[in-house]
Each structure stands twice: as C-alpha cells, then as structure tokens.
Amino acid sequence: MIRFNQVYKRYPGGYAALKNLSFDIAEGEMAFLTGHSGAGKSTLLKLIAAIERPSSGSVLVNGQNIGALKLGAVPYLRRNLGLIFQDHKLLFDRNLFDNVMLPLQIVGFDHRESARRVRAALDKVGLLKREKANPISLSGGEQQRLCIARAIVNRPTILLADEPTGNLDAESANDIMDIFKSFHQVGVTLLISTHDESVLRQYQSRTLTLKQGELQS
Amino acid sequence: MKGWLFQHIKVMQFTLRRLRTTPVASLLNIVVIGIALSLPTGGYILLQNVQQLSRQLVGTPQISVFLSMNASQDEIAAIGKQLQQHPVVARIxxxxxxQALQQLQKSTGLSDVVGGLSQNPLPHAYIVYPKTSDAREQEKLRDELRTWxxxxxxxLDSEWARKLDALLKFGRLAVLILAALLSFALIAITFNTIRLQILTQRDEIEVAKLIGASxxxxxxxxxxxxxxxxxxGGAAAWLIIAISLALLNISLADMAQLYASNFSLHHLSIGDSLTLLVFSAYLGWLGALLSVAQHLWQIEPR
Known part of the structure; x- marks a missing residue:
C-alpha cells in the first residue's frame, strides 16, 4: 500500500530530514511511527500525502509514484487518504457538520447521501449530538475526534495521523486510539506517528523508529 | 449533472452570504465600480442623445439656392424647370x-429693423429637396449647382450636422478611452478585493487543499x-445614470418649454443595458481570475 525505496529528503541548504528510507506497509496494516521530535516523522507523512516530494528514491502510494505525480493529480491522491493533524486544522467559521461535509463537497457528492455520511462519521467519533456547534467550543480531544471524522467521511483506504494524541490526556488519547483500532478492524491501512510510549506498549503493531532521519531496526 | 448544478448553486449562496457579511465594504466596492462605469456610460448616453437630436433637426436635408439679384423672371423660371428635371432632385x-422678408419679419422679432429697411435685401430662392439621403450625393449636387x-x-443645410458628426466621432473616441481606463480600474478593484479575501481565507484554502480540493x-x-x-457594480452604474437622467430631464423640461421643443434625454436601450451588465460582470470575473492566478498558488500546505 505504501512503499518507500531508498528515499532521501533534503531541504535547501543541505539539511537532510530523511536518509535512505526503505520500508513497506501492507494493505490493512496498522503501523506506528516513532522517534524524537525532529527525527523526521512529519516529513515522512508529508511525503506520503504529496505535501513534500522526495529528493531521491521513490515513494509509492496505492501504486502511484509521488515523486512523479503531476500537480493536477495531487488532489485525487489526497482524496484516497485520510489526514489527521496534531493541530486539527479545523475551520472555525462553520459548525461541526459543515466541517465534516467539506471533503464530500470537494468531491461533489450527492447532497442527501453526503448528509447521511457526515452524520455517520460524527456518530463514529461520538460528536453527533453537537453537529450544530462551532468547533471552537470543543475540547482538545473532541477537536481531534472531529478531525478524524473529517478524515474518514469519504472512506479513505489509508489513514495518516501525525501525533494525534500529542496534546491529549491519557483518557482522551485512549478514545482516539480505540477509534483507530476500529478502523484497523475494518481493513483500513493506518500509519500513526507518536512519541507516546504508553500507546506503543498497548498495541503490538509494527513500529518504525526514526532517528535523525534514519530508520532504526 | 444534478450534483454539479447543486455545487454551483451552493457556491452562489456562499458568495451572496459573503457579500452580506461585510455589508459596508461590499457596498463601497459596488458603488465605486458603479461610479467608474457610469462615467463612460453617461458620456455614451449624452453622445447618443445629441446624435439623435441632430438627426431630428436635420430631418430631410435641403439645399437652399439663392438667385442673383439681377436674374430676370424668365431666367428664374428656367432655373426652376432645370432644377425640377434634375435626376437627384425630388421636389423644389x-x-x-x-415672402422671405415677411418670414424674416415674423420669425425673428426683428420687425423694427426690417421695417426700417428702404428696400428688400433678400433674393429669390429655391429650396431643393434631394432624393438621396446620402450626404456625399447631396454634396455632389450642391457642388454641381454652384457651377450654374x-x-x-x-x-447645403445639413453641413452643420456633418460637422457635428465629426465632433461626435471625436467624443466617442474620448468616451472609449475613458471606458478602457476605467475598465482597468474595475479589474484592479476586484483584483485587490479578491487578494484580501484569499489572504483572510488562507486557513480554509490550505485545509481544502489538504483534503483533496482541486x-x-x-x-x-x-x-x-x-x-x-x-x-x-454594473447595476449600480445603471441606477446612477437613471437617477442623473431623471434629474437632468426635470430641468430640461423647463428649458425645452422656453425653446418650444419636447426634447428629453433617453436612457440606455435594453440591449445597451444588458451589454453594460454583461461587460461589468465579465470585468469582475476577469479581475478575480487574475487575482486568483496570482495569489492562490502561493498558498500551499506545509
């Protein structure tokens, strides 16, 4: 599903964020990505979502080569990915419902069907009762759950989460992880970056550890 | 297809809501665009009205042929016959x-002056109505008669109309230049408005790009x-002109009474009004397109 082959990422000025990465994540796998801050976790996720391009090597997502992707094709790649951000990236000028609606609007989905899907996604993360609220009124954990609802509403095959439990207390973090587990059970491929040791211990999934841009085995 | 239409309706509603959320700024923008457009459009209307008026006054152009004072009655009759038989002449x-003197006395209020004249200074005259309405043909006829x-x-009585036409042509060019300049201003206004909108909606654009918006x-x-x-803005220009014309027509009505005419300024025809609206909408769209092309690519998620 996701394949890195001798990937390097250098930024202008010569700084190498990622060095010689090679790994595979199979369809339906749930994998963790860990390492100190600055180890390159976010950069790795950005490469998968074509927010960044590899300097050398190849990144294959769903069989598409990110390095060779045309600019116009990037939106269509991202529609198959669910992106979950540490800072949520919610829009505070509209209510919960409309926030989750956005990905379906972009695709031009049928209105009635998309309303149904939005409610299902909100229900999944336990926010259905507050669909009319403004996201600013939500707690950090709830905002993160809303971000997840938005990421899953168009039923992506791959979910990428960048430090989804980074700023949350243990209980909220557990809620989030439970939601991820349920997606794993229905066959979604997940890659979750975290530096939370307790989360890693709890799950017996594969863990990719980055250290200064290199993969530790 | 239905989904596509729905999407566009949705965007339209969104646009109108956005206009409403900043009523003062929106209104000011629209008024500025309206004023900018009303200047050349108003000029165009004035020219149009003057042209129409001149056509009304000229009506069927005529050629006044004044005879020599020393022409005998026979000569005068012969000239009349000759004129009548000319192929380009409709009637004379x-x-x-x-009669000319009497008319002069009646129409100009110079009866005292005319009455004081010891002899009639006016010659006999023929008024010739040409068959053709083509100005060049008329001039040809005039030049031919001059050799008699x-x-x-x-x-040729329409000569002043020709001069006016030349003047109008000059006026039209001036209006065209003004229109071009102010169209550019309209594009610039929209360009800037959209630029500000893009900047304030940075977050939204970034998020939309992240979740796969084309x-x-x-x-x-x-x-x-x-x-x-x-x-x-185009509609505002139309209104500005309509109100200005209404005001001008009120004072024109007073003036027209003095001159015993029923002249009044006409507003844009339906076709011209539609052209104004379509053109202003197009310019707004163009300004937005330029602004978007310039600014949108700068916002990429990182």
Missing part, C-alpha cells in the same frame, strides 16, 4: 423675396464573487 419650392449661372449662393474548486467561489460584484 420657390420662395419669392417678398445666375445663382448667387448654394447652401484548484478549480478553490477558485470557484472567488470567481463567483468577482462576477457578482461586477454585476452589482
């Missing part, structure tokens, strides 16, 4: 010098906004 009218003997003076999707609300703002 003879104005004896006595026993004619003192030949005057450039077309992101561009659409801005283009709609430019289009609607331009359209409303």
């Amino acid at each position: 009218e003879f104005v004896p010098r006595e 003997p026993r004619l003192e003076h030949v005057q 450039n077309g999707f992101i561009r659409r609300p801005f283009l709609y906004f430019g289009l609607v703002q331009g359209l409303l």
Whole structure:
C-alpha cells in the first residue's frame, strides 16, 4: 500500500530530514511511527500525502509514484487518504457538520447521501449530538475526534495521523486510539506517528523508529 | 449533472452570504465600480442623445439656392424647370423675396429693423429637396449647382450636422478611452478585493487543499464573487445614470418649454443595458481570475 525505496529528503541548504528510507506497509496494516521530535516523522507523512516530494528514491502510494505525480493529480491522491493533524486544522467559521461535509463537497457528492455520511462519521467519533456547534467550543480531544471524522467521511483506504494524541490526556488519547483500532478492524491501512510510549506498549503493531532521519531496526 | 448544478448553486449562496457579511465594504466596492462605469456610460448616453437630436433637426436635408439679384423672371423660371428635371432632385419650392422678408419679419422679432429697411435685401430662392439621403450625393449636387449661372449662393443645410458628426466621432473616441481606463480600474478593484479575501481565507484554502480540493474548486467561489460584484457594480452604474437622467430631464423640461421643443434625454436601450451588465460582470470575473492566478498558488500546505 505504501512503499518507500531508498528515499532521501533534503531541504535547501543541505539539511537532510530523511536518509535512505526503505520500508513497506501492507494493505490493512496498522503501523506506528516513532522517534524524537525532529527525527523526521512529519516529513515522512508529508511525503506520503504529496505535501513534500522526495529528493531521491521513490515513494509509492496505492501504486502511484509521488515523486512523479503531476500537480493536477495531487488532489485525487489526497482524496484516497485520510489526514489527521496534531493541530486539527479545523475551520472555525462553520459548525461541526459543515466541517465534516467539506471533503464530500470537494468531491461533489450527492447532497442527501453526503448528509447521511457526515452524520455517520460524527456518530463514529461520538460528536453527533453537537453537529450544530462551532468547533471552537470543543475540547482538545473532541477537536481531534472531529478531525478524524473529517478524515474518514469519504472512506479513505489509508489513514495518516501525525501525533494525534500529542496534546491529549491519557483518557482522551485512549478514545482516539480505540477509534483507530476500529478502523484497523475494518481493513483500513493506518500509519500513526507518536512519541507516546504508553500507546506503543498497548498495541503490538509494527513500529518504525526514526532517528535523525534514519530508520532504526 | 444534478450534483454539479447543486455545487454551483451552493457556491452562489456562499458568495451572496459573503457579500452580506461585510455589508459596508461590499457596498463601497459596488458603488465605486458603479461610479467608474457610469462615467463612460453617461458620456455614451449624452453622445447618443445629441446624435439623435441632430438627426431630428436635420430631418430631410435641403439645399437652399439663392438667385442673383439681377436674374430676370424668365431666367428664374428656367432655373426652376432645370432644377425640377434634375435626376437627384425630388421636389423644389420657390420662395419669392417678398415672402422671405415677411418670414424674416415674423420669425425673428426683428420687425423694427426690417421695417426700417428702404428696400428688400433678400433674393429669390429655391429650396431643393434631394432624393438621396446620402450626404456625399447631396454634396455632389450642391457642388454641381454652384457651377450654374445666375445663382448667387448654394447652401447645403445639413453641413452643420456633418460637422457635428465629426465632433461626435471625436467624443466617442474620448468616451472609449475613458471606458478602457476605467475598465482597468474595475479589474484592479476586484483584483485587490479578491487578494484580501484569499489572504483572510488562507486557513480554509490550505485545509481544502489538504483534503483533496482541486484548484478549480478553490477558485470557484472567488470567481463567483468577482462576477457578482461586477454585476452589482454594473447595476449600480445603471441606477446612477437613471437617477442623473431623471434629474437632468426635470430641468430640461423647463428649458425645452422656453425653446418650444419636447426634447428629453433617453436612457440606455435594453440591449445597451444588458451589454453594460454583461461587460461589468465579465470585468469582475476577469479581475478575480487574475487575482486568483496570482495569489492562490502561493498558498500551499506545509
């Protein structure tokens, strides 16, 4: 599903964020990505979502080569990915419902069907009762759950989460992880970056550890 | 297809809501666009009205043929016959010098002066109505008549209209230049409005790009906004002109009474009004398109 082959990422000025990465994540796998801050976790996720391009090597997502992707094709790649951000990236000028609606609007989905899907996604993360609220009124954990609802509403095959439990207390973090587990059970491929040791211990999934841009085995 | 239509309706509603959320700024923008457009459009209307008026006054142009004072009665009759038989002449009218003097006395209020004259200074005259309405043909006829003997003076009465036409042509060019300049101003206004909108909606654009929005999707609300703002600006220009014309016509009515005419300024025809609206909407759209092309690519998620 996701394949890195001798990937390097250098930024202008010569700084190498990622060095010689090679790994595979199979369809339906749930994998963790860990390492100190600055180890390159976010950069790795950005490469998968074509927010960044590899300097050398190849990144294959769903069989598409990110390095060779045309600019116009990037939106269509991202529609198959669910992106979950540490800072949520919610829009505070509209209510919960409309926030989750956005990905379906972009695709031009049928209105009635998309309303149904939005409610299902909100229900999944336990926010259905507050669909009319403004996201600013939500707690950090709830905002993160809303971000997840938005990421899953168009039923992506791959979910990428960048430090989804980074700023949350243990209980909220557990809620989030439970939601991820349920997606794993229905066959979604997940890659979750975290530096939370307790989360890693709890799950017996594969863990990719980055250290200064290199993969530790 | 239904989904596509729904999406566009949705964007349109969104655009109108966005206009409403900043009523003062929106209104000011629309008024500025309206004023900018009303200047050349108003000039165009004035020219149009003047042209129409001149056509009304000229009606069927005529050539006044003044005979020499020393032409005998026979010569005068012969000239009349000759004129009548000319192929370009529709009909002629003879104005004896006595009648001309009476007319002068009646129409100009110079009866005292005229009455004080010891002899009639006016010659006999023919008024010639040409068959053709083509100005060049008329001039040709005038020039031909000028070569005839026993004619003192030949005057084509539409000559001043020709001069006015030339003046109008000059006026039209001036209006065109003004229109071009102010169209550019309209594009600049929209360009800036959209630029500000893009900057304030940075977050939204970034998020939309992250979750797979195509450039077309992101561009659409801005283009709609430019289009609607331009359209409303055009409507504002139309209103400004309508109100100005109404005011001008009130004072024209007083003046026209003095001159015993029923002249009044006409507003834009339906076709011209539609052209104004379509053109202003197009300019708004163009300004938005340029702004989007310039600024949208700078916002990429990192």
